[in-house]
Amino acid sequence: MALPVSSKVFIGLFVGGAVFYLVSTSSGEGVLDYIFVDKVVDNPAMYSGRMIKVHGTVVPGTVKQKKGEAGDYTFDIEREGRRLPVHFTSMVPDTFAEGGEVILTGELQDGRFESEEMAAKCPSKYEERPSADPSKSGR
Template sequence: MRNLKKKRRIQVIMVAVLTLLVSTALIGYAMRDGINFFRSPSQVMEEPPGPGETFRIGGLVEEGSIVRGQGDTVRFSVTDGGASVPVTFKGVLPDLFAENQGMVGTGRYVNGVFEASEILAKHDETYMPKEVMDALKEQGVYKEPDA
């Protein structure tokens, strides 16, 4: 009787461990495309990511770089003061998207151009994403907003 209880307890523990391992593997598999790391333009130029890697890039839209192409294709450059990365985006830009304003884009870096699938612009005069602010401070370009 005592041996049967011990055997049953070991079976329950093994099933629990197996269930935990399977659920952890499934969560990791589901999140593999959902995790997008942030990179500044300087980091992208120093160590270019692979063409299949989706990531976020942020900085300031470089002055004089916005070029509207045919249809809804837009080309511009994003900078953090240390480096500049050309960006292409096909779609409708946010209303607050403008030169010398903060932005964050999600996409892939292919053949020296960041192909954005999503562009986010700052939502008011004082907001800037923390990652963008940190990258600009690192380059010595960040200016505190006027109060």
């Protein structure tokens, strides 16, 4: 038994409207810009006050934890010689280390990146170590 044309049109409009609603209400949430720290430092006005993900390397010697406060850290991240100060207010992952790569989620506020979420790259123990014998380089 075939549906009348008016029913097909109604169903099509309903499905199309539902899809439009879902796309329009969810596209602004959950998808954050992923930017390397040098781009943020070069153009702070573009990223200030927006939730973004920033990727950089923790500058050795800059990590400080506020006394008596678990999960209140300040440190700098860098890439291509450009540094960005960070205020991190959560527990750092076990893989967090000076000189290690991190991806932070947060907002740039007054020249400092405020973050509560971090992913830290695993240590380089999984990377191939250079060999003294060039014939064993694996390339």
